[in-house]
Amino acid sequence: MSEEIRLMKGDEAIGEAAVRAGCKAYFGYPITPQNELTAYMAKHMLDKGRTFIQAESEVAAINMVYGAASTGARAMTSSSSPGISLKQEGISYLCGADLPCVIVNVARSGPGLGGISPSQGDYFQSTRGGGHGDYHTIVLAPKSVQEAADLTYEAFSISERYRIPVLVLADGLIGQMMEGVVFKDEIDPASLPPEPFAVGHQAETGRPNRHVTSINLVPEELEKQNIVRFERYGQVKKELTRYEEVQVEDADLVLVAYGTAARVCLGALQDARRKGLKVGLFRPITLWPFPDAAIGRLAGKGSRFLSVEMSMGQMVEDVRLAVNGRAPVDFYGRCGGMVPSEEEVLAEIERILGKRS
Amino acid sequence: MTEKTYMAGFGGQGIISLGEMWVFCAMKEGLQVTFFPFYGAEKRGGVARASVIVSEKEIASPLVTRADSVVIMNQDSVPIAEEVCRQGGLILVNSSLVKKDPDRPDARIIRIPCNEIAERIGDVRIANMVMMGALSKATGAIRLENLEPVLKSFFPEKKHALIPMNIAAVEAGKQAV
Numbered sequence: 001m002s003e004e005i006r007l008m009k010g011d012e013a014i015g016e017a018a019v020r021a022g023c024k025a026y027f028g029y030p031i032t033p034q035n036e037l038t039a040y041m042a043k044h045m046l047d048k049g050r051t052f053i054q055a056e057s058e059v060a061a062i063n064m065v066y067g068a069a070s071t072g073a074r075a076m077t078s079s080s081s082p083g084i085s086l087k088q089e090g091i092s093y094l095c096g097a098d099l100p101c102v103i104v105n106v107a108r109s110g111p112g113l114g115g116i117s118p119s120q121g122d123y124f125q126s127t128r129g130g131g132h133g134d135y136h137t138i139v140l141a142p143k144s145v146q147e148a149a150d151l152t153y154e155a156f157s158i159s160e161r162y163r164i165p166v167l168v169l170a171d172g173l174i175g176q177m178m179e180g181v182v183f184k185d186e187i188d189p190a191s192l193p194p195e196p197f198a199v200g201h202q203a204e205t206g207r208p209n210r211h212v213t214s215i216n217l218v219p220e221e222l223e224k225q226n227i228v229r230f231e232r233y234g235q236v237k238k239e240l241t242r243y244e245e246v247q248v249e250d251a252d253l254v255l256v257a258y259g260t261a262a263r264v265c266l267g268a269l270q271d272a273r274r275k276g277l278k279v280g281l282f283r284p285i286t287l288w289p290f291p292d293a294a295i296g297r298l299a300g301k302g303s304r305f306l307s308v309e310m311s312m313g314q315m316v317e318d319v320r321l322a323v324n325g326r327a328p329v330d331f332y333g334r335c336g337g338m339v340p341s342e343e344e345v346l347a348e349i350e351r352i353l354g355k356r357s
Numbered sequence: 358m359t360e361k362t363y364m365a366g367f368g369g370q371g372i373i374s375l376g377e378m379w380v381f382c383a384m385k386e387g388l389q390v391t392f393f394p395f396y397g398a399e400k401r402g403g404v405a406r407a408s409v410i411v412s413e414k415e416i417a418s419p420l421v422t423r424a425d426s427v428v429i430m431n432q433d434s435v436p437i438a439e440e441v442c443r444q445g446g447l448i449l450v451n452s453s454l455v456k457k458d459p460d461r462p463d464a465r466i467i468r469i470p471c472n473e474i475a476e477r478i479g480d481v482r483i484a485n486m487v488m489m490g491a492l493s494k495a496t497g498a499i500r501l502e503n504l505e506p507v508l509k510s511f512f513p514e515k516k517h518a519l520i521p522m523n524i525a526a527v528e529a530g531k532q533a534v
Contacts, residue, residue, distance in 0.1 A: 173420075178377060178390075266418070
């Protein structure tokens with residue numbers, strides 16, 4: 001950790017963090033606002049003699065990830081919202097085959113081709129699986145360039161520990177903005193232990209056949225496989241749930257927000273506190289698993305909640321499930337690439353707290 | 358101290374370089390920084406805008422919606438300053454290209470003939486560096502002293518010959534305030 005602080009774009013910091021985490025194979029396809037990430041990997045992966053492929057499509061890229069991950073290599077792809085939609089079939093297959101990998105979504109506004117400005121409209125897609133079948137991916141939501149780098153770095157080992165793909169859900173603002181960032185030590189991919197499931201080198205080692213697949217046509221067996229996977233999800237919920245709390249202890253109103261929206265809420269909170277309003281901030285860092293127990297605890301203490309999102313209201317449903325009727329839950333959002341301002345959120349806080357008294 | 362700055366001009370005037378350099382220098386002075394260039398429509402002659410924040414503490418929203426200071430490099434950007442500058446804030450205007458000042462009687466407006474000063478030093482393209490010097494002097498947010506090693510770590514080596522001219526531009530900008 002002898003590193004000095006560097007000024008970098010979020011996209012590039014994610015790339016550097018992945019290289020340092022020992023990512024051995026990256027497969028991408030251009031789309032704004034994550035192009036700088038693909039460009040960064042093109043330069044730096046090739047410089048290190050690792051695999052970089054600009055695939056012919058997003059679908060090809062995610063299936064290349066499947067292939068690379070099957071060999072036990074640390075593999076990654078990245079895209080932005082419409083491109084992530086195209087990858088969903090592949091992500092479902094990766095989950096069905098229990099393969100680790102890292103997928104980065106530098107989200108933009110939708111639906112459809114939508115726009116290129118920042119958005120949090122992919123929350124449902126990210127946290128509900130996204131593709132077909134019974135599964136989840138682990139979803140990490142950074143709020144800054146530093147955290148985008150840290151979470152990407154860690155995503156590889158988390159993914160391997162549970163054999164579940166990890167989705168890093170950023171947005172166009174985090175991808176495009178520059179902040180100071182300090183990187184963790186570089187991991188040599190050759191130093192990583194071999195994966196027990198990895199295919200390849202069978203002739204040299206004489207080991208028995210290994211088969212990486214998501215297909216199983218025997219219902220009794222497939223059900224059992226899914227149940228075993230869900231037991232692992234239970235373990236993830238216990239071990240991995242992460243969040244940040246700011247001044248929630250005495251709060252009459254807790255803002256719930258992740259990523260960029262949480263930065264806006266922090267500013268609104270500081271303005272509200274200066275006006276004597278008791279406002280707190282709860283920021284989920286893992287969107288799946290969602291920190292519902294921690295929110296439930298706050299609901300039991302009498303706080304009410306305001307979910308602030310860059311969407312028409314998606315995470316608010318998880319907040320309501322966590323609160324489970326014990327407190328009022330309001331929503332404020334902007335969408336289509338609009339980012340709420342600190343003043344708008346403050347006005348909403350004043351409206352809600354005014355209404356109550 | 359938190360200084361929220363909104364920078365605007367046309368593509369090619371070095372708005373993005375100005376923002377990036379401002380936060381780089383601030384980071385070297387030990388501050389937290391965030392720089393968000395509005396992306397998507399980048400082209401020469403198009404609109405170039407950036408949200409730039411330097412602070413002694415953790416930075417909340419990276420978007421500047423109530424600017425302590427606004428940098429306006431061309432006439433077309435004047436309405437942006439009128440809208441985004443906070444009550445009693447600071448507006449720095451490149452008077453070489455802005456003939457009609459922003460209509461904000463509450464704000465402190467400083468006129469800097471950035472293009473003329475830059476041309477006198479040797480290249481109109483360093484007008485943005487003149488503005489950076491002026492912004493530093495007018496806000497006091499960052500000092501911009503002993504710039505040579507900072508700029509050496511910012512620019513690739515093949516551009517190091519241009520550093521003395523950039524420093525001269527920053528100094529001239531400071532003196533113009």
